[in-house]
Amino acid sequence: MTRLEDSQWQGDLEQIKGLVTERALRGETMVLNMGPQHPSTHGVLRLLLELDGEEIVSCAPDIGYLHTGIEKNMEAKRYEQAITMTDRTDYLNNMGNNLVFCLAMEKLFDLDVPPRAQYLRVLLAELQRISSHLVWLGTHALDLGALSMMLYCFRERERILDIFEMLSGQRMMTTYIRPGGVWRDTVPEFEPAVRDFLSYFPARIDEYERILTENPLWRDRTQGIGFISAEDAIRYGCSGPTLRGSGVNWDIRKAIPYSSYEDFEFDIPLGQHGDVYDRYMVRIEEMRQSIRIIQQAIDRLPDGPFRSNNRKYVPPPRSELGHSMEAVIHHFKLWTEGFRPPKGEVYVRVESPRGELGCYLVSDGGPRPWRVHFRTPSFMHLSVLPHLTKGHLIADVVGIIGSIDIVLGDCDR
Amino acid sequence: MTILDAVKSIETALPDAFERAYEFRGDITVVVNPAHIVEVCRYCRDTDGLRFDMCSGVTAIDYYPNEPRFALVYHLYSMRHNMSLELKVYLAGDEPVVDSVTGVYPSANWFEREAYDMFGIHFNNHPDLRRILMPDDWEGHPLRKDYPLGYETVQFSFNFDEVNKHKPYAKE
Numbered sequence: 304m305t306r307l308e309d310s311q312w313q314g315d316l317e318q319i320k321g322l323v324t325e326r327a328l329r330g331e332t333m334v335l336n337m338g339p340q341h342p343s344t345h346g347v348l349r350l351l352l353e354l355d356g357e358e359i360v361s362c363a364p365d366i367g368y369l370h371t372g373i374e375k376n377m378e379a380k381r382y383e384q385a386i387t388m389t390d391r392t393d394y395l396n397n398m399g400n401n402l403v404f405c406l407a408m409e410k411l412f413d414l415d416v417p418p419r420a421q422y423l424r425v426l427l428a429e430l431q432r433i434s435s436h437l438v439w440l441g442t443h444a445l446d447l448g449a450l451s452m453m454l455y456c457f458r459e460r461e462r463i464l465d466i467f468e469m470l471s472g473q474r475m476m477t478t479y480i481r482p483g484g485v486w487r488d489t490v491p492e493f494e495p496a497v498r499d500f501l502s503y504f505p506a507r508i509d510e511y512e513r514i515l516t517e518n519p520l521w522r523d524r525t526q527g528i529g530f531i532s533a534e535d536a537i538r539y540g541c542s543g544p545t546l547r548g549s550g551v552n553w554d555i556r557k558a559i560p561y562s563s564y565e566d567f568e569f570d571i572p573l574g575q576h577g578d579v580y581d582r583y584m585v586r587i588e589e590m591r592q593s594i595r596i597i598q599q600a601i602d603r604l605p606d607g608p609f610r611s612n613n614r615k616y617v618p619p620p621r622s623e624l625g626h627s628m629e630a631v632i633h634h635f636k637l638w639t640e641g642f643r644p645p646k647g648e649v650y651v652r653v654e655s656p657r658g659e660l661g662c663y664l665v666s667d668g669g670p671r672p673w674r675v676h677f678r679t680p681s682f683m684h685l686s687v688l689p690h691l692t693k694g695h696l697i698a699d700v701v702g703i704i705g706s707i708d709i710v711l712g713d714c715d716r
Numbered sequence: 717m718t719i720l721d722a723v724k725s726i727e728t729a730l731p732d733a734f735e736r737a738y739e740f741r742g743d744i745t746v747v748v749n750p751a752h753i754v755e756v757c758r759y760c761r762d763t764d765g766l767r768f769d770m771c772s773g774v775t776a777i778d779y780y781p782n783e784p785r786f787a788l789v790y791h792l793y794s795m796r797h798n799m800s801l802e803l804k805v806y807l808a809g810d811e812p813v814v815d816s817v818t819g820v821y822p823s824a825n826w827f828e829r830e831a832y833d834m835f836g837i838h839f840n841n842h843p844d845l846r847r848i849l850m851p852d853d854w855e856g857h858p859l860r861k862d863y864p865l866g867y868e869t870v871q872f873s874f875n876f877d878e879v880n881k882h883k884p885y886a887k888e
Contacts, residue, residue, distance in 0.1 A: 321844065366848065366849065367847075367848060367849035367850060367851070370849040370850065372858060374859060375858055375859055375865060376865070379865050410741050410742075411741065413741065537769050537770050537795065538769075538770075538821070538822050538823065539822055539823050540770060540771060540772065540773075540821075540822075540823025542772075551795070553795055558798050559798070559800075647740040647741065648740065648743070648745075648777075648789075649740065649741055649743055650743055650789075650791055650800075650802060652772065652800075659772060661772055661773060661791065663773075663775055663789065663791070665777055673777070674775075674777045674778070676773075676775040678772055678773035678775070678791065682826060682830075683773075683823065683826070685826075686823070686825060686826040715849060716849075
């Protein structure tokens with residue numbers, strides 16, 4: 304059991320000048336250190352909270368505890384090696400990270416992607432969205448005291464990870480999406496497994512809603528908490544459910560469709576009040592919409608090649624290696640020296656479960672990316688946290704952190 | 717208004733700031749004089765027909781050993797007109813300084829801190845320019861190209877002693 308005195312700021316107040324108000328330096332308010340090892344900060348986030356009684360006067364997030372230099376490391380790796388690093392940024396959105404990096408590469412190379420691969424990508428990105436939202440819902444509800452939600456959500460998430468393992472051999476670090484398509488074609492068990500999940504899951508969402516949506520305790524803890532207006536949300540760069548909870552109708556899947564999202568029918572759920580409860584409702588409804596997209600994708604999954612036939616960027620199939628000299632040469636060149644894309648720079652944004660995930664890729668014409676930058680939604684949303692928490696009680700901070708759905712691996716990279 | 721009209725409008729309204737514009741794979745980039753970046757951002761945000769109300773991110777590139785060494789890229793997006801624009805600013809290598817755009821786009825705050833932390837680019841008038849990802853007492857700016865990646869030599873039997881000498885515990 305942690306005692307309050309242990310968390311109270313013990314050091315010199317001069318060190319945190321500028322992060323707290325003058326009142327803290329005069330000793331009128333209390334400075335409290337929350338994290339980095341705190342269960343409801345969803346990873347290793349440290350918050351420096353200044354409290355007047357139970358009310359928050361100021362909040363200064365301190366990040367970087369999970370910084371692993373992924374952007375620097377990617378500059379030292381060839382393009383096809385760098386894909387594996389993207390999995391390790393946002394560890395709840397592995398397929399989405401692969402997707403944004405591959406889309407950036409394809410834009411840079413001007414590489415075509417066959418329809419089957421595009422539909423598969425949409426299908427997997429939506430499965431990933433559901434699995435990420437399940438972790439969010441489980442941990443968010445756990446933070447606010449609904450302990451059983453975590454068990455239900457992780458039970459369903461495991462079924463999605465089983466599908467990923469079936470396809471790629473890995474539950475989480477899949478690296479399944481590759482430039483020009485996907486790593487390999489689906490296995491025969493894939494389609495029944497997805498259909499099984501589709502018939503099983505919608506009833507589970509209703510079950511979650513029966514536990515939480517009308518629950519007076521849940522409403523008390525979430526309604527009117529962590530408010531952000533639509534104008535502020537845009538000004539501060541919010542995206543995804545955090546932005547849509549404030550009623551701004553902006554979803555990258557609709558606004559700038561990528562990977563054949565324009566072929567699918569789905570609605571964009573919107574909130575009205577911009578509080579924790581509305582962000583919760585938006586994400587719950589998003590899971591239903593993802594189910595709709597997956598249903599359309601699996602019904603209309605086209606036959607045909609699963610990756611591009613452009614041998615300059617995509618390795619030849621193993622069956623060709625035995626009898627085609629050209630295939631052997633391409634294979635050898637691809638895996639020894641990599642490919643040489645044109646010089647240039649591209650920016651690609653996709654809708655990750657958390658919001659706008661952008662990839663800025665600069666090429667100098669060599670086999671290694673000159674610069675890769677990930678514009679990550681968690682980073683952006685954490686910078687809004689001081690604005691969201693101001694004036695609320697300390698007990699609401701955990702609810703607000705949960706509602707912006709941060710992943711520290713995504714934030715610190 | 718299309719994105720090309722938007723670029724034209726920036727060029728005519730702010731001829732001192734506008735340097736050149738180019739297109740690559742559909743991304744429009746406008747190269748801006750670093751002294752006028754705040755002015756250009758304010759123009760992009762407030763002018764009817766442009767309304768780039770969201771700054772998605774700010775990032776830096778190190779072109780070492782070429783000069784100008786650094787470039788800053790601002791990703792702007794207009795919700796109303798559904799178009800995006802990249803603003804680019806080139807900075808000299810010896811003393812990279814530029815005005816902060818946090819007054820126009822509050823979302824740029826942490827991205828500018830990241831650029832300061834990782835590249836050592838200074839931002840004038842930034843409200844809170846501290847390191848963000850690296851520890852406060854860190855030396856150097858890791859994403860610069862002359863900053864070594866750092867690695868540990870693999871220890872084999874033939875170079876065991878040599879590698880051992882460099883290990884921290886061997887210094888005692």
